[in-house]
Amino acid sequence: MEQLQVIRTNQPKHKPNEDELGFGKYFSDHMFVAEYSSEKGWHDSRIIPYGPISLDPSAMVLHYGQEVFEGMKAYRGAEGDIILFRPDMNIRRMNRSCDRLGIPQVEPEWLLQAISKLVEIDHDWIPQRVENSLYIRPFIIATEPCLGVRASQEYKLIIITSPVGAYYSSGLAPVSIYVEDQYVRAVRGGTGEAKTSINYASSIKAQEEAKRQGYSQVLWLDGVEQRYIEEVGSMNVFFKVAGEVITPELNGSILPGVTRDSVIMMLKHWGIPVTERKISVEELFEAHQQGKLEEAFGTGTAAVISPIGAMKWEEQSIEINGGNTGEISGRLYDTITGIQQGKLADPLNWRHLIGKL
Amino acid sequence: MEQLQVIRTNQPKHKPNEDELGFGKYFSDHMFVAEYSSEKGWHDSRIIPYGPISLDPSAMVLHYGQEVFEGMKAYRGAEGDIILFRPDMNIRRMNRSCDRLGIPQVEPEWLLQAISKLVEIDHDWIPQRVENSLYIRPFIIATEPCLGVRASQEYKLIIITSPVGAYYSSGLAPVSIYVEDQYVRAVRGGTGEAKTSINYASSIKAQEEAKRQGYSQVLWLDGVEQRYIEEVGSMNVFFKVAGEVITPELNGSILPGVTRDSVIMMLKHWGIPVTERKISVEELFEAHQQGKLEEAFGTGTAAVISPIGAMKWEEQSIEINGGNTGEISGRLYDTITGIQQGKLADPLNWRHLIGKL
Numbered sequence: 004m005e006q007l008q009v010i011r012t013n014q015p016k017h018k019p020n021e022d023e024l025g026f027g028k029y030f031s032d033h034m035f036v037a038e039y040s041s042e043k044g045w046h047d048s049r050i051i052p053y054g055p056i057s058l059d060p061s062a063m064v065l066h067y068g069q070e071v072f073e074g075m076k077a078y079r080g081a082e083g084d085i086i087l088f089r090p091d092m093n094i095r096r097m098n099r100s101c102d103r104l105g106i107p108q109v110e111p112e113w114l115l116q117a118i119s120k121l122v123e124i125d126h127d128w129i130p131q132r133v134e135n136s137l138y139i140r141p142f143i144i145a146t147e148p149c150l151g152v153r154a155s156q157e158y159k160l161i162i163i164t165s166p167v168g169a170y171y172s173s174g175l176a177p178v179s180i181y182v183e184d185q186y187v188r189a190v191r192g193g194t195g196e197a198k199t200s201i202n203y204a205s206s207i208k209a210q211e212e213a214k215r216q217g218y219s220q221v222l223w224l225d226g227v228e229q230r231y232i233e234e235v236g237s238m239n240v241f242f243k244v245a246g247e248v249i250t251p252e253l254n255g256s257i258l259p260g261v262t263r264d265s266v267i268m269m270l271k272h273w274g275i276p277v278t279e280r281k282i283s284v285e286e287l288f289e290a291h292q293q294g295k296l297e298e299a300f301g302t303g304t305a306a307v308i309s310p311i312g313a314m315k316w317e318e319q320s321i322e323i324n325g326g327n328t329g330e331i332s333g334r335l336y337d338t339i340t341g342i343q344q345g346k347l348a349d350p351l352n353w354r355h356l357i358g359k360l
Numbered sequence: 361m362e363q364l365q366v367i368r369t370n371q372p373k374h375k376p377n378e379d380e381l382g383f384g385k386y387f388s389d390h391m392f393v394a395e396y397s398s399e400k401g402w403h404d405s406r407i408i409p410y411g412p413i414s415l416d417p418s419a420m421v422l423h424y425g426q427e428v429f430e431g432m433k434a435y436r437g438a439e440g441d442i443i444l445f446r447p448d449m450n451i452r453r454m455n456r457s458c459d460r461l462g463i464p465q466v467e468p469e470w471l472l473q474a475i476s477k478l479v480e481i482d483h484d485w486i487p488q489r490v491e492n493s494l495y496i497r498p499f500i501i502a503t504e505p506c507l508g509v510r511a512s513q514e515y516k517l518i519i520i521t522s523p524v525g526a527y528y529s530s531g532l533a534p535v536s537i538y539v540e541d542q543y544v545r546a547v548r549g550g551t552g553e554a555k556t557s558i559n560y561a562s563s564i565k566a567q568e569e570a571k572r573q574g575y576s577q578v579l580w581l582d583g584v585e586q587r588y589i590e591e592v593g594s595m596n597v598f599f600k601v602a603g604e605v606i607t608p609e610l611n612g613s614i615l616p617g618v619t620r621d622s623v624i625m626m627l628k629h630w631g632i633p634v635t636e637r638k639i640s641v642e643e644l645f646e647a648h649q650q651g652k653l654e655e656a657f658g659t660g661t662a663a664v665i666s667p668i669g670a671m672k673w674e675e676q677s678i679e680i681n682g683g684n685t686g687e688i689s690g691r692l693y694d695t696i697t698g699i700q701q702g703k704l705a706d707p708l709n710w711r712h713l714i715g716k717l
Contacts (some may be wrong), residue, residue, distance in 0.1 A: 193583070
């Protein structure tokens with residue numbers, strides 16, 4: 004493994020007010036960059052001041068979208084530790100995404116070191132408030148300057164970090180969603196299970212429609228029958244029906260979320276029944292009619308747990324748990340964020356410490 | 361409409377040998393760039409020397425793939441004209457693609473002027489040989505530096521041009537394809553009918569598999585039933601069955617190709633029956649068994665007409681028209697390229713002249 008070159012900025016930026024962080028609006032002082040060529044493999048790893056990158060206008064990513072990314076967070080632990088949450092899961096998924104997109108994989112240990120070193124150098128950018136964190140965005144883009152439709156022979160791996168606020172500054176706030184029956188996010192045989200720009204660009208139109216109709220997210224149905232529930236917005240989704248927690252099974256078009264996996268593991272750890280299986284939207288609304296739909300929530304790195312308080316499908320609008328955060332949703336949120344922030348015990352060994360502050 | 365600023369290069373590049381053009385490997389001396397912001401709309405149009413662009417590493421296109429593009433060609437006419445082929449079709453489609461991707465549309469006349477002016481300035485880059493041409497690639501990318509998943513508020517429109525060779529330097533050469541029954545290109549409700557990077561990134565893996573198995577392209581089936589034929593590689597597809605030419609009807613997941621439309625119009629002009637409808641892969645292979653499958657060909661801007669000489673589906677391999685270019689395929693190729701190159705009459709008024717050489 005070659006030596007990592009570090010060039011520190013001599014113009015550190017002013018840090019934003021922690022009240023106004025939002026999501027992905029501010030970026031720290033440094034970024035990690037590495038290059039790939041078919042001859043040299045991944046090479047020229049460096050941490051340099053955050054700033055614009057130079058791309059040929061024919062760089063393949065700008066035309067044929069060969070790109071993968073990841074999203075994870077660094078937390079300021081109570082004992083002064085810098086904490087990552089299950090980074091091995093993100094790195095493994097990134098390599099699976101690479102495989103789907105025809106992008107060369109990366110050495111997991113090398114990527115983890117790159118992330119750790121970058122966060123260490125910019126540790127002042129990890130917010131002070133316990134509910135805030137430093138969002139980490141590794142991504143790979145195809146950079147070969149050529150308009151042929153094929154896999155690029157050159158890539159850039161870049162890692163940037165962004166101090167972000169809690170999704171819910173005043174506690175968990177349930178959202179309203181509507182069942183999308185026109186647009187489709189992904190289909191089996193497509194790229195739904197990869198974390199790639201592709202799956203997000205196609206959802207923007209649906210998201211805008213949802214907002215226009217007063218909903219904050221859409222519930223995605225499968226692309227084949229438009230009947231089975233897949234995800235909510237850019238999150239995985241869970242339902243509690245008659246005491247059992249259910250989430251759509253990974254079928255090739257659903258993103259295998261790290262928070263999704265953590266929720267399943269934690270529920271099992273607690274002895275709460277949890278099942279991964281197909282769930283049709285009919286079944287869900289029927290369960291509601293019968294008074295059995297007790298909770299619904301989305302899971303993702305940004306929000307961790309996002310309770311769903313209301314749902315609309317065609318002409319039916321329903322309220323879930325009186326529009327309030329459910330008991331399990333709240334408990335999962337408190338527990339997972341507590342582990343991430345180093346406040347609670349870590350029974351499943353999820354924390355990865357990368358240094359002391 | 362603001363004034364178009366022109367800054368000419370003082371370091372014109374060496375032009376490549378016309379034998380070695382290939383596709384999209386060389387770029388002319390200049391490019392067109394314009395910016396979009398929600399306050400100003402499209403602004404700051406300029407033609408500048410071709411060169412790298414500067415993007416924030418958080419530019420939305422690199423994360424959520426909000427991008428659209430077009431592909432068209434400029435030809436050196438026999439009479440010294442610079443000829444575009446139906447540019448209004450590409451511009452209209454670009455605006456439809458923008459709409460699907462949540463990108464602000466462009467004023468068609470403004471874009472046509474931008475293309476025309478750029479080609480005029482770089483007219484020396486239009487290859488001399490009649491079978492070569494100058495490929496024109498307009499594209500729009502989301503440039504707002506933000507990691508929120510939503511429509512960008514800032515964009516760049518860029519036009520680059522590339523001298524390209526004929527796809528078939530030694531005449532039309534039929535290709536072999538195989539029916540893809542694992543990967544899916546697009547599904548109704550998705551982005552299949554938009555010209556966006558999204559649809560291409562997902563196809564790279566399938567394309568690599570095809571090559572590995574000795575086929576040059578894949579035949580895409582619909583995403584719902586994986587039964588109906590949609591496209592071939594990155595082209596539309598036509599079949600001649602018992603004297604009738606058939607092409608899959610535009611169903612929302614098929615790209616509405618300009619060459620596709622031109623082929624349909626020309627066949628009608630000739631009085632040859634042509635139908636747009638659903639075609640299942642079973643129907644096609646059955647037609648072959650009955651000796652009725654007479655020709656097959658792909659259509660697209662790069663190759664114009666690409667005859668299909670052999671096809672494989674599951675365990676069945678078939679040869680079409682003895683593996684040779686069919687009569688209609690050849691006639692369409694000669695006629696459409698003849699019109700594009702200004703050698704033949706233009707009965708359907710497809711040529712758009714933008715100046716004299």
